[in-house]
Amino acid sequence: MKKMINNPENAVKEMLEGFAVAYPDGVExxxxxxxxxxxxxxKGKVAIISGGGxxxxxxxxGYVGEGMLDAAVAGEVFTSPAPDQILAAMKAVDTGAGVLLIIKNYSGDVMNFEMAAELAEMDGISVETVIVNDDVAVEDSLFTTGxxxxxxxxxxxxxxxxxSERGASLSEIKQACERAIERIRSIGMALSPCVIPMSGKPSFLIGDNExxxxxxxxGEPGLEREPLTSAAEIAEALVEAVLQEKVFQAGGELAVMINGLGATPMMELYIVNRTVQQLLIDKGFQVAKTFVGEYMTSxxxxxxxxxxxxxxxxxKELLLAPSDAPAFKS
Structure with missing residues (x-):
């Protein structure tokens, strides 16, 4: 295992310390x-919190900043943060208008964030939650129900x-997020595994030509393992899998994200994007905004x-609104 770390047990702590000193004007x-x-x-703004392993x-x-999150809670690698961490985040950023928790649909995250929400409500904090379940690959996995x-x-x-920056209420923000979740679909593909620092071993095995x-x-299993093919064929498989969902209306405007998983060069992401864009145009869609880069890695x-x-x-207006979050400036 080759990694630029010190003690694996301290990797998350030291990563967060490094992040905080990189952006001292905006975060702590x-x-x-x-x-x-x-x-x-x-003051008086609904606090937005997310997090996970x-x-x-x-x-x-990277999404903490004006126009995005008020706090992010970090668990150990690929491990949900504990309820007391999440509760501490809520207490630190609640200014009286309530807190919205944005939760990725993994069993540990859902359980711990919802437990923290119950504890916060006992302390007089108004809390709502939304659960994001955008991955169309599998209905259930090793880590999820749904x-x-x-x-x-x-x-x-x-x-x-x-x-939240506009002063919307907690219920209004929750409703808008649920409407957005209904309109968002994703699917990924992997060429190689990752190595968790504490184990020092690949998270799964895959052949050089697979x-x-x-x-x-x-590293949860996907739909199928098959021979490695071209970027154009990969893009076509991803687009077809997403568009099988009947939530997309031809002629409507889309936002598209080509997200790298950690070790994929930008060159390759742009090559995939080239085909994705053409396929969507050919199917009658308009792409209003494209994001290419690393947004949620492994x-x-x-x-x-x-x-x-x-x-x-x-x-669209909300997506394009200003943000000064380090990983999503607009």
């Missing part, structure tokens, strides 16, 4: 709870954060995911 670290929060809070950087700390939450979660962060369609961001896994978001006028 609650070191005892592995929470990155906005340094400057706006580490190893998916820039998710979730579909997994993957890179489409970033779009939900953006919608919630933009509405790829797996529908692989999860923790350590050093090679591969990518495609996320498609059916926009309407309000969702």
């Amino acid at each position: 670290l609650l070191a005892d709870h592995f929470v990155i929060k906005r340094k400057h809070l706006k 580490s190893g998916h950087e820039p998710a979730h700390a 579909r997994r939450g993957i890179a489409g979660t970033v779009f939900v962060h953006k919608i919630a954060g933009a509405l 790829m797996e369609l529908g692989m999860g961001i923790h 350590l050093e896994m090679a591969g990518c995911s495609l996320t498609v978001f059916q926009l309407d006028e309000e969702l």
